[in-house]
Amino acid sequence: QDDPVKIGMAAYGLNAEFMQLWSAAGEKHPAVQSGMVELTVFDGRYDALVQQDQFETMITQGYDAIVFAPMDVEAGATAVQLAVEAGIPVVGSNARVNSDQLTSYVGSDDVEAGYLEAKAVLDKMNCEGDVVIIEGPIGQSGEIQRGEGNEKALAECPDVEILERQTANWSRAEAQSLMENWLTSHGNDIRGVIAQNDEMALGAIEAIRAAGMDVDNFAIAGVDGVTDALNAVKEGRMDSILQDGEAQALGAIDVAIKAVRPDYEPMSDIWKQYPDMPWNGGADSEYNVPWTPVTAENVDALLAARQ
Amino acid sequence: MEQPLLEATGFRKSFGGVPALRDGRFVLHPGSVHALCGGNGAGKSTFLKILMGIHHRDAGTLLRDGKPMTFESPSQALANGISIIEQELSPVPAMTVAENIYLGREPVGLFGRVRFGDLNHMAQELLDGFHFGIRADSLMMDLTVAQVQLVEIAKALSYDAEIIIMDEPTSALGEAEADQLFAAIKTLTARGKGVIYVSHRLSEIFSICDSYTVFRDGAFVETGAMDTIDKDRLIHLVVGRPLTEEFVKENEPGGEEMLSVRNLSADHGVRDVNFAVRRGEILALYGLMGSGRTEIFDRLFGLSDTAGGEIVIEGTATRIDTPNQAIAAGLAYVTEDRKHSGLVLTGDVRDNLCLATLDRVSSGQLMRVGAERDAAQRMIETLNIKTASDKLSVSNLSGGNQQKVVLGKWFLTEPRILLLDEPTRGVDVGAKREIYRVMSDFTRAGGAVIMISSETDEVLGMADRAVVMRDGRVAGELQRAELSAERLLHLAA
Amino acid sequence: MTTRIGPLAQRYGILIALILLCVVLAAVNENFLSQRNIINVLRQTSINGILAIGMTFVILTRGIDLSVGSVVALVGVVSASFATTSTAGVIGSPYMPLIAVVMGLATGTAVGAVSGTMVARFSVPAFVATLGMLSAARGLTLIYSGGRPVPALTDGYRWIGTGDIAGIPVPIILFGLVFVLAHFVLTQTRFGRHVYAVGGNPHAAKVSGLPVRRIRFAVYAISGALAGVAGMILAGRTGSALPQAGVAYELDAIAAVVIGGTSLAGGIGRVSGTVIGALLIGVMNNGLDLMGVESYYQQVIKGGLIVAAVLLDRSRKSED
Amino acid sequence: MTTRIGPLAQRYGILIALILLCVVLAAVNENFLSQRNIINVLRQTSINGILAIGMTFVILTRGIDLSVGSVVALVGVVSASFATTSTAGVIGSPYMPLIAVVMGLATGTAVGAVSGTMVARFSVPAFVATLGMLSAARGLTLIYSGGRPVPALTDGYRWIGTGDIAGIPVPIILFGLVFVLAHFVLTQTRFGRHVYAVGGNPHAAKVSGLPVRRIRFAVYAISGALAGVAGMILAGRTGSALPQAGVAYELDAIAAVVIGGTSLAGGIGRVSGTVIGALLIGVMNNGLDLMGVESYYQQVIKGGLIVAAVLLDRSRKSED
Numbered sequence A: 001q002d003d004p005v006k007i008g009m010a011a012y013g014l015n016a017e018f019m020q021l022w023s024a025a026g027e028k029h030p031a032v033q034s035g036m037v038e039l040t041v042f043d044g045r046y047d048a049l050v051q052q053d054q055f056e057t058m059i060t061q062g063y064d065a066i067v068f069a070p071m072d073v074e075a076g077a078t079a080v081q082l083a084v085e086a087g088i089p090v091v092g093s094n095a096r097v098n099s100d101q102l103t104s105y106v107g108s109d110d111v112e113a114g115y116l117e118a119k120a121v122l123d124k125m126n127c128e129g130d131v132v133i134i135e136g137p138i139g140q141s142g143e144i145q146r147g148e149g150n151e152k153a154l155a156e157c158p159d160v161e162i163l164e165r166q167t168a169n170w171s172r173a174e175a176q177s178l179m180e181n182w183l184t185s186h187g188n189d190i191r192g193v194i195a196q197n198d199e200m201a202l203g204a205i206e207a208i209r210a211a212g213m214d215v216d217n218f219a220i221a222g223v224d225g226v227t228d229a230l231n232a233v234k235e236g237r238m239d240s241i242l243q244d245g246e247a248q249a250l251g252a253i254d255v256a257i258k259a260v261r262p263d264y265e266p267m268s269d270i271w272k273q274y275p276d277m278p279w280n281g282g283a284d285s286e287y288n289v290p291w292t293p294v295t296a297e298n299v300d301a302l303l304a305a306r307q
Numbered sequence B: 001m002e003q004p005l006l007e008a009t010g011f012r013k014s015f016g017g018v019p020a021l022r023d024g025r026f027v028l029h030p031g032s033v034h035a036l037c038g039g040n041g042a043g044k045s046t047f048l049k050i051l052m053g054i055h056h057r058d059a060g061t062l063l064r065d066g067k068p069m070t071f072e073s074p075s076q077a078l079a080n081g082i083s084i085i086e087q088e089l090s091p092v093p094a095m096t097v098a099e100n101i102y103l104g105r106e107p108v109g110l111f112g113r114v115r116f117g118d119l120n121h122m123a124q125e126l127l128d129g130f131h132f133g134i135r136a137d138s139l140m141m142d143l144t145v146a147q148v149q150l151v152e153i154a155k156a157l158s159y160d161a162e163i164i165i166m167d168e169p170t171s172a173l174g175e176a177e178a179d180q181l182f183a184a185i186k187t188l189t190a191r192g193k194g195v196i197y198v199s200h201r202l203s204e205i206f207s208i209c210d211s212y213t214v215f216r217d218g219a220f221v222e223t224g225a226m227d228t229i230d231k232d233r234l235i236h237l238v239v240g241r242p243l244t245e246e247f248v249k250e251n252e253p254g255g256e257e258m259l260s261v262r263n264l265s266a267d268h269g270v271r272d273v274n275f276a277v278r279r280g281e282i283l284a285l286y287g288l289m290g291s292g293r294t295e296i297f298d299r300l301f302g303l304s305d306t307a308g309g310e311i312v313i314e315g316t317a318t319r320i321d322t323p324n325q326a327i328a329a330g331l332a333y334v335t336e337d338r339k340h341s342g343l344v345l346t347g348d349v350r351d352n353l354c355l356a357t358l359d360r361v362s363s364g365q366l367m368r369v370g371a372e373r374d375a376a377q378r379m380i381e382t383l384n385i386k387t388a389s390d391k392l393s394v395s396n397l398s399g400g401n402q403q404k405v406v407l408g409k410w411f412l413t414e415p416r417i418l419l420l421d422e423p424t425r426g427v428d429v430g431a432k433r434e435i436y437r438v439m440s441d442f443t444r445a446g447g448a449v450i451m452i453s454s455e456t457d458e459v460l461g462m463a464d465r466a467v468v469m470r471d472g473r474v475a476g477e478l479q480r481a482e483l484s485a486e487r488l489l490h491l492a493a
Numbered sequence C, D: 001m002t003t004r005i006g007p008l009a010q011r012y013g014i015l016i017a018l019i020l021l022c023v024v025l026a027a028v029n030e031n032f033l034s035q036r037n038i039i040n041v042l043r044q045t046s047i048n049g050i051l052a053i054g055m056t057f058v059i060l061t062r063g064i065d066l067s068v069g070s071v072v073a074l075v076g077v078v079s080a081s082f083a084t085t086s087t088a089g090v091i092g093s094p095y096m097p098l099i100a101v102v103m104g105l106a107t108g109t110a111v112g113a114v115s116g117t118m119v120a121r122f123s124v125p126a127f128v129a130t131l132g133m134l135s136a137a138r139g140l141t142l143i144y145s146g147g148r149p150v151p152a153l154t155d156g157y158r159w160i161g162t163g164d165i166a167g168i169p170v171p172i173i174l175f176g177l178v179f180v181l182a183h184f185v186l187t188q189t190r191f192g193r194h195v196y197a198v199g200g201n202p203h204a205a206k207v208s209g210l211p212v213r214r215i216r217f218a219v220y221a222i223s224g225a226l227a228g229v230a231g232m233i234l235a236g237r238t239g240s241a242l243p244q245a246g247v248a249y250e251l252d253a254i255a256a257v258v259i260g261g262t263s264l265a266g267g268i269g270r271v272s273g274t275v276i277g278a279l280l281i282g283v284m285n286n287g288l289d290l291m292g293v294e295s296y297y298q299q300v301i302k303g304g305l306i307v308a309a310v311l312l313d314r315s316r317k318s319e320d
């Protein structure tokens, strides 16, 4: 019948696992599988300007819609504006962009994640003892919002002191060195580690083990639910909050198709999976994919889904 | 007496605690060509570099036109009417001849735009005035060493300075070009300018200089008018002991051909070259600048892009496409441009001496440091290389001593056939004799030498036979009995 | 004379590689040669191109400037902070963009001058001096901006990145201007020739009385100033100045210079080559995206293409 | 002999800077000199140190190897894929870690050999060849791993990163071994002499009969192999091999080499200097973390310290 709908998926960068899962999910969308949608993934290479360049390319190539995981809150807005001016609807996904021109946003609330993970750490510590915070790259929306959530949880435990906070740029290796150095300067005073993503939490665990200390004596949490973290949760080393990147991608594609084909009904089953997030005719300005705390109970199922 | 142009007293300079110059003294009068003499490493270049503001002296006073001065940089020396032809040629390779000559003095127009037309014109006129036959718009990197030296001469003269320092300006030149320089010097002195002249070719000194100053071991020895001294005494002053004979020649050519070439062709238009060298023979390859002698050596040593012709070594036709094959065939090649192809300037004396014989001072991959040291020490003694230690960087050696290091490197390979391209370039009289001695001993022991030399004296003194090149072809051959300066020049020109 | 063939092929070898790439892309994708896409490629290339032109000056003197990416970010946040809609409201004048631009240029030049001083005056190896600056300027950017983007720039300022004159986007015009100016300076002026001399043979330059230190200093200042221009274009384009902008831009800039035939050993090269090198990188990025090549394979292909382009430029002299 | 003073100061200038930094840190923070922290610093330095030692070989020949960071990642995922608990189950043998290590070394060496071939055989400028490899090897890493970490490594393999022998962590032992070996090769073997000669004057080296191409080739293979060692240490340390590992490691490695006094122009330098350079960077990172300096300021201070250390070193050298 009609030509396939051409959708571009603009990822901020594909070298790390999370965005890889996000983009791979897009390829698995039923509409893509059926040939109704022609999907192309763009790798923003962690540079806001590169993403903007790719928007220009998509405009030139006459894409019908764009699913956008922006590198930067502010700079992303310009890209959105370019596309909207060219008549191409843009659906945000995974990370926020400071623009009112988005057709919709399908993502998860990072403030909540920050709150949940910090809460997990503090609960395990019974609100006693001191913590360190390993932050994402300063200025990125993830760092800002998860940091906000961290603060909110910490405010509930006024006796807990923050011994150190420093960025490890989402990197496991950097977090590991950082934690090794903190263990030297603070020794046994550190009781909890709030890492703003799983990679950094995993780095902290390795540092603790390398120092010959017992990981069980620390309360550690991260965010995202990457595979290594799921395994670590399974072994009881840390807590993680699963961010369902796949659902963010699938949902955003559904909304994007809807924007192009008004009579479209969503094809992905995430809408059944998350009853808290109703489709509402694809007209909502924001869809909030719920966080799933990873627990001993659900971890095996989650790991199985990864294979 | 008139005011000297320049008067230096008590110059001292040491490098890393080693004194290079202990007591430099020099007085230059207007209208004179004043020779600065001394053996390799006597401190001549160091002294001249201080005058030019390239080095800073540790002590001493300098009077320029009677006024005390210190030059912080060469630009100040230039501003005070001093220019220099440095011993080590120092071109900017990717720029044109004209740009090199007028570097820093380019004629500019609107918006600081260089007037290239004028620049080329000025440079061409300058070069033509000296009959140097070099195009002002060619790139420096396309020139031969000799041409580069001519450009540097033209450049130093173009400043119209009061004092012109010439540190071995003819070391890479043939006699014809050198004569052009001497003519230019005469015009300069006639206009009241002063020239400081350094050369290890004594004949030059006696023909153009009017006074001399001798340094030995970094200290002033004697000064005087040229007509008050003879060659033997000057040699005595320079070397520090009397030296009776200049050349050492005790070899006897045998009958067997060690190397012969048939219809050899090489880069830049060299072709149909035939000659042979016999066991025990010293063969001179004579020719004017650019006649293609170096190209033949490059071809013999596998460094040439062209590979026509046949090379027969000790009766076996031998294919040589790389230096490795040449070395394996028993050849050694002392190149004319020691900076470019001779020395690893970042290395020390020992590294450089052993570079081509590393397999002999190692067992498998493991270096035998003792053997390395001994080999280096042997050459330092044989060639009397003046160096604080064999671990001193070669870049810190005086020019003549650097040349000896290159020679030493190849002697250590114990070759059977030596290719020497201007082997005594920049070498002092004492050391020249050492080199001649080595050549003589080497051929006596059954080796063969092919030597390129632009010094007729050297050809006459050492060669058993001469092959004369002209425009890339063999122009003729002279037996020892037939050798004379006139005949050589006649065939070459 | 036969000797002239070498330089000629050397000049055009990489251009041939670029043209070849364009021909292939045009054959594979009908949009590649559309006016709109050509403008896209040029606009996308302009930032790296301008950085690479500044880098050419530095590399010609045997130096290197690793700090350009950080300077892009620093200049972005500093100049943008004078051109947000809020500050414009406060100081409120039509001259604000001008002040912002002046501040940006001044910042870039100042950072370059500091690197230049370290290299020229204190003989710190350029790699170390500018690596230090890479780190320091990034830190200053984060301190100045508090790690947050400087958002909501005024339209006057954004014009630098998004405006156009007679249909040609301002970044492209700036890129062209910088190229023409740099080409003129390097080939026609005394200063330009001295840059080559200092890189080709610093000793000869010194003995000829050139102000070697001042020239070394100047090229870093130029590189800094041009990084400033690039930084303002970037901020203008993205609509806000990002403190984490420009990371690793130095590699692309140096790549453009080297692909364009300029020797890291100094003294040899030209900005026209650099511009071709930058275009080659830009076309490659654009073309692969245009064809929708999968990202992982893109990286492999890009690596291969860069090498292939330079290989095609056969006439380069081998070193030994 | 007095002659030894110059070279002596030159050799130890940067060591003095390192010692000075340590003294200051020890005075400010009581933990700095604790055994545990010293082990931390050494372990943290080991990866960059090993990369930098390989880089020293390359830079001594006037080359550069920008690909080491990508090779770290590639070797990580390739070798680790032979040592996950699942594969170990399949092929199930105590030799698995050994096979993984062999595969890792082979991969690193092979990548280095490709770069080396491009540089030595096809005269591609080292910067371009290894920049291409930086991109290509990263792409291959992502393709091989599908962009996912290779997780759950066996304890045998992890021992490379986390184990110890007589209380000394394996990465430190490997770092020490590589240093001793490299120092031995460069100072005591014929190949080492060749490396210096090729870097000092490739043409003279060729005329002297050295196999210049083979030597050039070999140094890239060495750098690749050592990047392989570093990659396996990193994977062992972090517990799984991450495809995004090693980004920008080349800059730190080159920095260590240059800070350690090796000249980018080739022919001059030693691995002992490189190790001191790497330690200086490591101590700096560790010290600033220990003192809890805020990250923005850390970057500014790091930039300044790098330059200061080299300034201290250079100021001891004689005039130009």
Ligand SMILES: Nc1ncnc2c1ncn2[C@@H]1O[C@H](COP(=O)(O)OP(=O)(O)OP(=O)(O)O)[C@@H](O)[C@H]1O
Pocket (backbone or CB within 6 Å): B015, B016, B018, B019, B020, B021, B038, B039, B040, B041, B042, B043, B044, B045, B046, B047, B087, B386, B387, B388, B395, B396, B397, B398, B399, B400, B401, B426, B428
């Ligand atoms: N930069 C330096 N560092 C250390 N030693 C040096 C340096 N320059 C020169 N020397 C030493 O100073 C001494 C004098 O050298 P100089 O070049 O002045 O000799 P010269 O008289 O010009 O000899 P030649 O006739 O061979 O050119 C030599 O022993 C040399 O090794």
Ligand SMILES: Nc1ncnc2c1ncn2[C@@H]1O[C@H](COP(=O)(O)OP(=O)(O)OP(=O)(O)O)[C@@H](O)[C@H]1O
Pocket (backbone or CB within 6 Å): B141, B142, B143, B144, B145, B146, B147, B174, B267, B268, B287, B288, B289, B290, B291, B292, B293, B294, B295, B296, B336, B454, C003
């Ligand atoms: N790189 C080059 N490019 C172009 N021409 C060259 C080059 N090198 C040498 N020539 C030319 O080749 C010819 C032979 O040069 P060659 O160096 O062999 O002469 P030569 O007899 O050794 O003289 P010289 O005394 O200058 O060493 C000359 O005409 C020279 O100009």
Ligand SMILES: [Mg+2]
Pocket (backbone or CB within 6 Å): B044, B045, B046, B087, B167, B398, B399, B400
């Ligand atoms: Mg001298």
Ligand SMILES: [Mg+2]
Pocket (backbone or CB within 6 Å): B293, B294, B295, B336, B421
């Ligand atoms: Mg010659």
